[in-house]
Amino acid sequence: MKYVDAFRDGELARGIAAAIAREASPARRYAFMEFCGGHTHAISRYGLADLLPPQVRMIHGPGCPVCVLPIGRIDQAIRLALDEGVTLCTYADTLRVPASAGLTMLRARAQGADIRMVYSAAEALALARREPGRQVVFFAIGFETTTPPTALLIRQAAALGLANFSVLCCHVLTPPAIAAILDAPEARAPGGVALDGFIGPAHVSTVIGSRPYARFAAEYRKPVVIAGFEPLDVMQAILMLVRQVNDGRAEVENEFTRAVTDDGNLKAQALMADVFALRESFEWRGLGVLPRSALRIHERYAAFDAEARFGLVYVPVADHKACECGPILRGVKAPLDCKLFGTVCTPDTPMGACMVSSEGACAAHYTYGRVRDPAGPH
Amino acid sequence: MLQLISEVFGRAFDNEWLRRGDDGAVLPAPAAGERLVIATDAHVVSPLFFPGGDIGCLAVHGTINDVAMMGARPLYLAASFILEEGFPLAELARIVASMAAAAKEAGVPVVTGDTKVVEKGKGDGIFITTTGVGALPAGRELSGANARPGDAVIVSGTLGDHGMAIMARREGLAFESGIRSDTAALHGLVESALAAVPGLRVLRDPTRGGLAATLNEIARQSGVGIVLDEMALPVNPQVAAACEFLGLDPLHIANEGKLIAICAADEADALVAALRAHPLGARAARVGEVCADERCFVQMKTALGGRRMVDWLASEQLPRIC
Numbered sequence A: 001m002k003y004v005d006a007f008r009d010g011e012l013a014r015g016i017a018a019a020i021a022r023e024a025s026p027a028r029r030y031a032f033m034e035f036c037g038g039h040t041h042a043i044s045r046y047g048l049a050d051l052l053p054p055q056v057r058m059i060h061g062p063g064c065p066v067c068v069l070p071i072g073r074i075d076q077a078i079r080l081a082l083d084e085g086v087t088l089c090t091y092a093d094t095l096r097v098p099a100s101a102g103l104t105m106l107r108a109r110a111q112g113a114d115i116r117m118v119y120s121a122a123e124a125l126a127l128a129r130r131e132p133g134r135q136v137v138f139f140a141i142g143f144e145t146t147t148p149p150t151a152l153l154i155r156q157a158a159a160l161g162l163a164n165f166s167v168l169c170c171h172v173l174t175p176p177a178i179a180a181i182l183d184a185p186e187a188r189a190p191g192g193v194a195l196d197g198f199i200g201p202a203h204v205s206t207v208i209g210s211r212p213y214a215r216f217a218a219e220y221r222k223p224v225v226i227a228g229f230e231p232l233d234v235m236q237a238i239l240m241l242v243r244q245v246n247d248g249r250a251e252v253e254n255e256f257t258r259a260v261t262d263d264g265n266l267k268a269q270a271l272m273a274d275v276f277a278l279r280e281s282f283e284w285r286g287l288g289v290l291p292r293s294a295l296r297i298h299e300r301y302a303a304f305d306a307e308a309r310f311g312l313v314y315v316p317v318a319d320h321k322a323c324e325c326g327p328i329l330r331g332v333k334a335p336l337d338c339k340l341f342g343t344v345c346t347p348d349t350p351m352g353a354c355m356v357s358s359e360g361a362c363a364a365h366y367t368y369g370r371v372r373d374p375a376g377p378h
Numbered sequence B: 001m002l003q004l005i006s007e008v009f010g011r012a013f014d015n016e017w018l019r020r021g022d023d024g025a026v027l028p029a030p031a032a033g034e035r036l037v038i039a040t041d042a043h044v045v046s047p048l049f050f051p052g053g054d055i056g057c058l059a060v061h062g063t064i065n066d067v068a069m070m071g072a073r074p075l076y077l078a079a080s081f082i083l084e085e086g087f088p089l090a091e092l093a094r095i096v097a098s099m100a101a102a103a104k105e106a107g108v109p110v111v112t113g114d115t116k117v118v119e120k121g122k123g124d125g126i127f128i129t130t131t132g133v134g135a136l137p138a139g140r141e142l143s144g145a146n147a148r149p150g151d152a153v154i155v156s157g158t159l160g161d162h163g164m165a166i167m168a169r170r171e172g173l174a175f176e177s178g179i180r181s182d183t184a185a186l187h188g189l190v191e192s193a194l195a196a197v198p199g200l201r202v203l204r205d206p207t208r209g210g211l212a213a214t215l216n217e218i219a220r221q222s223g224v225g226i227v228l229d230e231m232a233l234p235v236n237p238q239v240a241a242a243c244e245f246l247g248l249d250p251l252h253i254a255n256e257g258k259l260i261a262i263c264a265a266d267e268a269d270a271l272v273a274a275l276r277a278h279p280l281g282a283r284a285a286r287v288g289e290v291c292a293d294e295r296c297f298v299q300m301k302t303a304l305g306g307r308r309m310v311d312w313l314a315s316e317q318l319p320r321i322c
């Protein structure tokens, strides 16, 4: 909350909102997806839906690192801690994600697993150096933003020749996820969700640049506007998307020029290319198994790959039957469409991943959005 | 050890009741027509010392404030300590001195107390429980169940200072320097408020869970909704910046020297003026209003002109990862 700037921002936002209302044709609908959880958070936190005319609708996308992590991966991490006795270091958000057999990392911890919350990848490495007698595994999750720090960590571990440190790599890539949404049967079926454009990620794009989105404009004819995470950035991006649609354009535009370039961060990209390789396929929650959509640790650094070191096998696990996280992550359904929303499933007792992270569509709607729901038991 | 400890306490709190050395304190009955209010609070905090205060003064202020929020004049305190074996005597002396100073400043003596020492590993340094007794004048009826649609919601000052001072110290954040806990005894401020607006309906101190949790409690108790105006909320710039950095919301962060008051809309200006005239209420502001809503939602008009829920906090706020 930037209270200092709030007055100015409020006025600017009203100006942009007025332009959107003026320019968005009442004769058609505009459905835009904000890919990133960071944008979802800004939209919900500032109530931006109230500033948009009824014909402009925002759909929450899958860009929440915790939400797209499938149960099978959480299981792997928990089993490592419980069965192999390793010390598992993880970001806070993953601790409460439901896994198999009624477990979460928090519950596994209560059963004696040594699972520790870290704020940064570097903390995990520091722990391994401090306690050489302990096998430390870092549970690496996230999109391209969190990937370079993990790469750096693995390089450091290699330079130090650490024998008690490895990484369970679950890093995923943004562009294949966008492609999957556009390729999903619902997106193509008549009467399905016709997306009219995307708000492209802020931080991810500082790393990968704006070029990887070019094919969504060229091949799929979908406008993309890369935007920062401030609410004004989001409003400006929506206006730019409306204008592209009105003009019949499909281009990659960059609202976030203060941080994103065409090429992105070449140094970070080189680092990632050195340490990681593309996985043939990876299971995403909600999007299913996507080819070439995630990273594994390159053979060069196999010594630091927890999957290799502990001979892990991936076992896919189905989500809770009633949980609609899948269709919600694909933008086909909304949280209110889920029977469990707000009754069985709340941020206190999450049944699915979208309710765990504050950036998840269900959590964002529960925490911020319910004022707009029709009166009812929720 | 216990001998040493009792000397530390005796010296710090010295008063007629403690000097007598009996098992309890004999106190005069309240004036005719007055009722007794009693409140108790257990205090655990890490770190024990933080910018703006320590667990000692916090234990005094917290309980005085609970009594004061009922509209009562706090009169006496009781204190019990649980110490972990090996707790440094010098730190204990510092904490006790801070408690004594806070009690003296507030004019509320600690008239009885107890100390237990537990084995190492069975406690976390020091726990302090305080109990306060106060006298409630006839005619004052404050309760979280009294809010009515149309009422004004007022806060006595900036939000989130205490919790952020603690968090900044705990996380070793570089910007901690400027942020201080607001811990303070509020009974004087409460008397000023009640003198100006005797018909005050609700008083609460938004401690754990911050303004958001306390307003949700009031909304539930009263069966009403509350609409906040984000632009009106007073927040220290450093606290706002720290929140931004950590992805936290000042509405959910604890205060130890602020109150929320709810009164009839036409008395709101008088109440804000009375609060502002007191040094602890200089940044008092009218921040929202009570509305009819059977769902008992607390919501906020955001600075950008949208609406959103202000929910209780699901679980402890944790910084976001990306």
Ligand code: SF4
Residues within 6 Å of the ligand: A322, A323, A324, A325, A328, A335, A338, A339, A340, A341, A342, A345, A346, A350, A351, A352, A353, A354, A355, A362
């Ligand atoms: S409300 Fe819960 S169960 Fe339903 S889709 Fe969302 S996360 Fe899944």
